Amino acid sequence: SAKLDLPALDRKWREKWSSEQDGADKKGDAGSKYILPMFPYPSGYLHLGHLRVYTIADVVARFHTLQGSNVILPMGWDAFGLPAENAAIERGINPATWTKANIAKMKEQLDLMNGSWDWSRELATCDPDFYKHTQKIFLQLYEKGLAYQDEAEVNYDPVDKTVLANEQVDANGFSWRSGAKVEKRKLKQWFLRISEFRDSLLKDLEVLGRDNAWPERVLTMQKNWLGKSTGATIKFPLLAFNQTVNAAIEVFTSRPDTLFGVQYLALASTHPVVTDLAAQDPELQAFLDTLPGLPPDSKVGYMLPHVRAINPLAYHEETPEATKKSLPVYVAPYVIGDYGEGAVMGVPGHDVRDHAFWKTHHSDEPVRVVLAASEDESTTAMLNEPYIDHGVMTEHSGLFKGKSSKETGDMLIGMLEAADLAKPVDKWRLRDWLISRQRYWGTPIPIVHCGSCGTVPVPDSDLPVLLPEVDDHWAEKKTGNPLESLTDWVETSCPKCGGHARRDTDTMDTFVDSSWYYMRFIDPHNKDAPFAMDKARSLLPVDIYIGGIEHAILHLLYSRFIYKFLMSAGEGESAVDAYEPFKRLITQGMVHGKTYSDPSTGRFLKPDEVDLSDPSTPRVASTEEQAVVSYEKMSKSKYNGVDPTDVIAQHGADATRAHMLFQAPVSEILYWDGDKIVGITRWLSRVHELVTKVGRISSGSTPLEYFQQASQKFDSMSAEEFAQWDADTAIWRDVQKTIASVTASYDKVYALNTVVSDLMILTNTIATNGGAHPAIQAEAVSALVRMVAPIAPAFADECWSILKPDGGGSIFRGGALFPVVDGTEALLQPRKQTCAVQINGKLRFAAEIAKPPAGCQGEMLRHWVVGELLKTDEGKTRLSCETLAAKKVIVVKG
Numbered sequence: 080s081a082k083l084d085l086p087a088l089d090r091k092w093r094e095k096w097s098s099e100q101d102g103a104d105k106k107g108d109a110g111s112k113y114i115l116p117m118f119p120y121p122s123g124y125l126h127l128g129h130l131r132v133y134t135i136a137d138v139v140a141r142f143h144t145l146q147g148s149n150v151i152l153p154m155g156w157d158a159f160g161l162p163a164e165n166a167a168i169e170r171g172i173n174p175a176t177w178t179k180a181n182i183a184k185m186k187e188q189l190d191l192m193n194g195s196w197d198w199s200r201e202l203a204t205c206d207p208d209f210y211k212h213t214q215k216i217f218l219q220l221y222e223k224g225l226a227y228q229d230e231a232e233v234n235y236d237p238v239d240k241t242v243l244a245n246e247q248v249d250a251n252g253f254s255w256r257s258g259a260k261v262e263k264r265k266l267k268q269w270f271l272r273i274s275e276f277r278d279s280l281l282k283d284l285e286v287l288g289r290d291n292a293w294p295e296r297v298l299t300m301q302k303n304w305l306g307k308s309t310g311a312t313i314k315f316p317l318l319a320f321n322q323t324v325n326a327a328i329e330v331f332t333s334r335p336d337t338l339f340g341v342q343y344l345a346l347a348s349t350h351p352v353v354t355d356l357a358a359q360d361p362e363l364q365a366f367l368d369t370l371p372g373l374p375p376d377s378k379v380g381y382m383l384p385h386v387r388a389i390n391p392l393a394y395h396e397e398t399p400e401a402t403k404k405s406l407p408v409y410v411a412p413y414v415i416g417d418y419g420e421g422a423v424m425g426v427p428g429h430d431v432r433d434h435a436f437w438k439t440h441h442s443d444e445p446v447r448v449v450l451a452a453s454e455d456e457s458t459t460a461m462l463n464e465p466y467i468d469h470g471v472m473t474e475h476s477g478l479f480k481g482k483s484s485k486e487t488g489d490m491l492i493g494m495l496e497a498a499d500l501a502k503p504v505d506k507w508r509l510r511d512w513l514i515s516r517q518r519y520w521g522t523p524i525p526i527v528h529c530g531s532c533g534t535v536p537v538p539d540s541d542l543p544v545l546l547p548e549v550d551d552h553w554a555e556k557k558t559g560n561p562l563e564s565l566t567d568w569v570e571t572s573c574p575k576c577g578g579h580a581r582r583d584t585d586t587m588d589t590f591v592d593s594s595w596y597y598m599r600f601i602d603p604h605n606k607d608a609p610f611a612m613d614k615a616r617s618l619l620p621v622d623i624y625i626g627g628i629e630h631a632i633l634h635l636l637y638s639r640f641i642y643k644f645l646m647s648a649g650e651g652e653s654a655v656d657a658y659e660p661f662k663r664l665i666t667q668g669m670v671h672g673k674t675y676s677d678p679s680t681g682r683f684l685k686p687d688e689v690d691l692s693d694p695s696t697p698r699v700a701s702t703e704e705q706a707v708v709s710y711e712k713m714s715k716s717k718y719n720g721v722d723p724t725d726v727i728a729q730h731g732a733d734a735t736r737a738h739m740l741f742q743a744p745v746s747e748i749l750y751w752d753g754d755k756i757v758g759i760t761r762w763l764s765r766v767h768e769l770v771t772k773v774g775r776i777s778s779g780s781t782p783l784e785y786f787q788q789a790s791q792k793f794d795s796m797s798a799e800e801f802a803q804w805d806a807d808t809a810i811w812r813d814v815q816k817t818i819a820s821v822t823a824s825y826d827k828v829y830a831l832n833t834v835v836s837d838l839m840i841l842t843n844t845i846a847t848n849g850g851a852h853p854a855i856q857a858e859a860v861s862a863l864v865r866m867v868a869p870i871a872p873a874f875a876d877e878c879w880s881i882l883k884p885d886g887g888g889s890i891f892r893g894g895a896l897f898p899v900v901d902g903t904e905a906l907l908q909p910r911k912q913t914c915a916v917q918i919n920g921k922l923r924f925a926a927e928i929a930k931p932p933a934g935c936q937g938e939m940l941r942h943w944v945v946g947e948l949l950k951t952d953e954g955k956t957r958l959s960c961e962t963l964a965a966k967k968v969i970v971v972k973g
């Protein structure tokens with residue numbers, strides 16, 4: 080047959096799809112399915128990583144369409160953010176222009192991949208129609224006390240007079256743009272009170288863990304980020320020679336059982352006691368000045384000269400002497416300022432960081448061990464490693480010696496609590512969400528500041544607060560946040576008193592936009608509200624969410640928070656549902672590219688530096704040495720990037736899609752080797768040959784009816800009829816098996832690579848069983864085409880048009896066309912009968928064999944029986960071909 084021109088099929092069918100009327104669809108009745116890949120940032124070009132996630136999403140969506148679901152598969156743009164602002168500054172244009180042009184380009188590229196995107200729902204977060212509602216959601220949070228202002232530290236560039244994002248500060252603490260040493264400054268910033276939702280954010284992870292709905296890895300990361308830690312705060316009274324120091328320092332510990340082993344205290348550099356003392360201690364101040372830019376695990380420390388602390392257990396007379404000694408107090412950067420109490424009790428014997436710190440500052444003093452795995456372990460040895468597990472208390476623990484450490488911890492807290500020296504508490508690692516950005520390209524915060532009324536929300540009727548337009552030279556003139564210097568925009572009147580007021584000049588973190596965009600997709604044109612609640616109730620949550628593991632923490636956590644807030648609003652305490660935005664989460668792996676390097680220098684080779692004249696042994700062109708081939712993350716510096724539009728232009732979108740899926744399970748790294756696509760093209764050509772061969776044959780009856788009839792005359796089949804039946808069932812058994820496995824792979828396990836391999840095997844079965852009844856072959860090919868369709872949609876529609884010339888157009892608009900297992904299974908099994916085997920007149924065994932057809936007689940029957948016996952377990956062990964060949968075989972019928 081003529082060579083299959085896959086790119087031409089793409090064009091032909093894309094045109095048909097876009098010209099077909101939506102109304103012509105046969106709607107399935109399997110309910111709605113909302114399938115969503117994480118929306119892209121419009122960087123301006125589509126890479127293979129994009130292509131991978133969007134292929135997975137489209138394949139899953141098309142599968143559900145073919146199963147009769149009303150599928151929602153929207154696409155939009157995560158269009159605000161720093162990269163656009165930077166790119167625009169670099170190019171001397173404004174971010175809006177740059178972003179819009181990128182969206183147009185990427186939309187074109189996305190359309191090349193044969194995706195079934197519902198563009199009628201398209202949105203861009205930088206569009207006022209969208210961010211008006213981002214502002215509304217902010218104000219709803221504000222009303223409930225969940226958006227508030229507080230002081231927070233920012234990176235400040237004193238030359239550009241601007242706040243920098245963390246990514247704009249290099250590893251040594253210098254500004255990426257001005258090169259100035261970045262300062263830490265305290266500024267009033269907006270926060271969202273995500274901490275209010277931490278209990279349900281933690282508890283509902285359990286729901287997401289059921290049936291592997293979310294990957295285990297993501298659940299663990301979410302859990303760690305929330306970081307609930309159970310323990311106690313403990314007071315250490317101070318022996319201070321300085322009046323200004325507080326009477327006690329409080330620490331948070333998760334291991335009160337180690338209290339006997341405390342050998343020092345350590346304070347964060349921002350601890351109030353440190354701040355107080357630094358005012359009178361220039362040496363301490365000098366130490367503090369060296370801290371910025373130090374790695375967080377640095378073990379430097381400064382011992383406060385005039386302060387010592389007392390272990391609260393010292394007041395108990397049974398406490399061992401060692402524990403009664405007063406303790407040095409350090410300032411140490413390994414203590415985090417805003418975790419717990421910003422202070423730790425240092426236990427070198429049982430904590431890794433404390434151990435390292437102690438060894439640095441007290442290398443000649445012993446480490447005290449107060450618990451061990453068992454009671455009789457020596458506790459005096461100089462340990463090289465701390466014992467960090469729970470266990471049994473040892474001799475340094477006074478009265479508690481021999482008790483379990485867990486029990487001891489509880490008892491110690493109880494004891495100290497009675498003396499007001501401790502309190503059991505939970506601490507969370509989760510901080511409130513700082514959303515203020517001192518940047519132009521984001522959603523303006525809809526607040527005005529009035530001298531007499533304070534912070535005033537912009538009234539609903541004045542929304543959106545539009546981002547003021549800037550010209551292409553906006554970035555040349557000013558440094559800093561351009562919003563601050565746009566006087567016309569900043570100066571406004573107070574909505575409350577009408578007096579003079581100033582707009583808030585911060586914009587929101589783009590994670591705010593992406594925390595709710597998936598909700599907007601279900602009601603994208605709603606003018607009054609972010610979305611209608613009844614639509615949300617029927618179409619949310621998202622059934623399947625697909626995206627990169629890099630979003631495993633922040634994006635998903637913020638989305639879960641905002642979803643819980645919006646969906647539970649109004650229901651208050653009575654809300655019992657676990658409100659979760661994404662029922663199922665698939666995290667796709669990265670795409671790595673084929674990379675060549677020079678074995679002698681290790682340098683990556685450019686395409687024209689590689690000699691590929693023998694593709695099996697690539698060589699360094701200049702030296703003819705064999706080049707080293709590896710797969711690496713695609714990047715410009717490794718010359719291993721692949722432009723998906725080139726691949727699609729050459730091989731067609733369908734083959735590209737099938738290849739992407741076939742090469743690796745969705746969650747694993749895909750090692751991209753474009754040379755291998757030809758294997759896929761060959762397979763699709765074989766499918767196409769089968770389609771043209773069976774053409775428009777119709778069986779007139781369903782396979783079920785066909786095999787039912789065959790079953791009725793099974794006992795009287797002639798040998799020829801039986802041979803026919805055998806070929807027919809061989810194909811149909813495989814079709815049935817493949818339908819079951821492929822459906823499960825598409826639907827439950829997302830094993831899309833095995834979908835492709837299963838379908839390849841079925842193709843082979845059909846091609847090698849050319850003797851089957853043409854109608855059965857045709858049915859098998861039809862099922863094959865419908866199973867291939869989600870992966871290779873244009874190709875499948877082409878095949879469908881050959882099989883069903885007046886079937887009403889696209890396979891995807893015909894309702895529930897995905898094949899289902901049809902109940903033939905029992906009919907496809909040959910009838911069995913018991914066959915007793917005698918050898919030399921003695922009964923040796925009996926086995927179940929397939930019943931021979933009626934027309935099978937004489938020599939043919941002997942062959943049949945022997946052949947069937949040799950397929951059975953007993954036959955395999957008790958008979959051998961040689962015995963059978965040597966002896967006379969007599970078949971006694973019945």
Ligand code: ANZ
Pocket residue numbers: 307308331332333334337347413414415416417418419420421422423424425426428429430467506
């Ligand atoms: C003494 C101790 C002994 C500790 C021991 C651990 C093991 P999680 O579970 O992550 O909450 N810690 C407390 N506040 C800190 C701060 N601001 N910066 C750095 N570390 C801090 O960790 C709780 C433990 O982290 C606490 O328990 C404390 O060290 C330390 F064998 O107290 B522990």
Ligand code: ZN
Pocket residue numbers: 529530531532533573574575576577578580
């Ligand atoms: Zn006012």
